[in-house]
Amino acid sequence: MLTLLFIIVGLALLFDFINGFHDTANAIATSISTRALSPKVAVFFAATLNFIGAVYSSEVAKTIGGKVANPATIENGVTVVIAALITAIIWNLVTWYFGIPSSSSHTLIGALAGAVVAGAGISAVNWSGFKEIIAILILSPMIAFATGFIIMWIIKQIIFASGNHSRSKLNRMFRFFQIFSAGLLSLSHGGNDAQKAMGIIVFGMVALGYQTNLDVPLWVKLCAATAMGLGTSIGGWKIIKTMSKNLIKIEPINGFASDLNSSIVIQISTAMGMPLSTTHVISSSIIGTGSVLRFHDVKWATVTKMVMTWVITIPISMALSYLIYKVVVLFV
DSSP states (O other), X not given: OHXXXXXXXXXXXXXXXXXXXXXXHHHHXXXXXXXXXXXXXXXXXXXXXXXXXXXXXXXXXXXXXXXXXXXXXXXXHHHHHHHHHHHHHHHHHHHHHTTOOOOHHHHHHHHHHHHHHHHHOGGGSOHHHHHHHHHHHHHHHHHHHHHHHHHHHHHXXXXXXXXXXXXXXXXXXXXXXXHHHHHHHHHHHHHHHHHHHHHHHHHHHHHHTSOSSOOOOHHHHHHHHHHHHHHHHHOOHHHHHHHHHSSOXXXXXXXXXXXXXXHHHHHHHHHTTOOOOXXXXXXXXXXXXXXXXXXXXXXXXXXXXXXXXXXXXXXXXHHHHHHHHHHHTTTO
């Protein structure tokens, strides 16, 4: 049993590590694009604050660990966890390779549900909890787009009312603000995304009988935070390029607004204990704030490609996880 625990922890931390460099773009794409921070400084900055953010809460981890299925009663729980993690790792690597900012949350939730169906039957899935998570995953990008548009519109009105229309002065001022907004976003990202690996480790520990509740041990928090921070320090440069250049031209003013808006949405969701896709939220914030300045300059072809990936991630992850479970069960 100890060997199985090591396998689960190892796979979960590998997923968290990949999630770190896959999602680095989320927090620092805008600040790199506007040159508020150099790439190396931005990545180090994000890695440090991702680590800090990952250790201060555990409500999202509890949701991941018990909302989709009950790890204490589910059949073949260990195999389910292993299959789900392998699936999530594969999908993250594929989308990273092609520079597509997909959702690690969608991948993990879909993979976990697919593996549960394969290992314990369709009735073992807590569909009410699953649908609740999916609802947040779907609604959060829409909310981020709308609130991003509103925040950017308000900032624009304030600037016009003040009479300060000097582009060079505005750029200098908002580049400075971006340092703080990028830090807040990195902190928020770590507080939500790293907990997904914590939750899946706890799921495995309960399934193995090492604990009976969904509380996250300190060592799990520290390991997940470290893996996320190390992954972030590598940087996901292909996705950074997509986020910073292939959506819309980012200026310091809408870069700041995007980071601030994304942080608010993510922090609220984390406080509610709900996992969301930081990738979707930040992408939608960039599009929403950018639309206020240059609606016609939004690169809708890239947006369409991203949305299609978002739509197919959960069903593909469920199907792939179902198949991988059938293979893993032969060895576990």
